Amino acid sequence: MMNNSLLLTEGKAWIKRKNAPGEVVRVIPDLESKGRITAYQLYTAFEHDPDYLGQILFDAEGYWIYDGNVLSVEEQEQLARFILKVEG
Numbered sequence: 001m002m003n004n005s006l007l008l009t010e011g012k013a014w015i016k017r018k019n020a021p022g023e024v025v026r027v028i029p030d031l032e033s034k035g036r037i038t039a040y041q042l043y044t045a046f047e048h049d050p051d052y053l054g055q056i057l058f059d060a061e062g063y064w065i066y067d068g069n070v071l072s073v074e075e076q077e078q079l080a081r082f083i084l085k086v087e088g
Helices: 073-087
Strands: 011-015 023-029 038-044 052-058 064-067
Touching: 011 073, 023 073, 038 073, 052 073, 064 073
Parallel strands: none
Antiparallel strands: 011 023, 023 038, 038 052, 052 064
């Protein structure tokens, strides 16, 4: 069973990029997700019409998977750590 708490409200995470400027990402819990999977929708922050960056799904054991094609593995890991640490 997972010991960390997951993010329960919307948050903003700074991601560092290797070959581009860093960016702030809106992390929004999908309150409609039910059962053993918790989903987080990812968007660019501070834009009138934000870009959708995909979603991160967590299971009850704390394992996660990124569903999207915009973020690098390193960026995905930064966001997953943010989600786990904010409330944890």
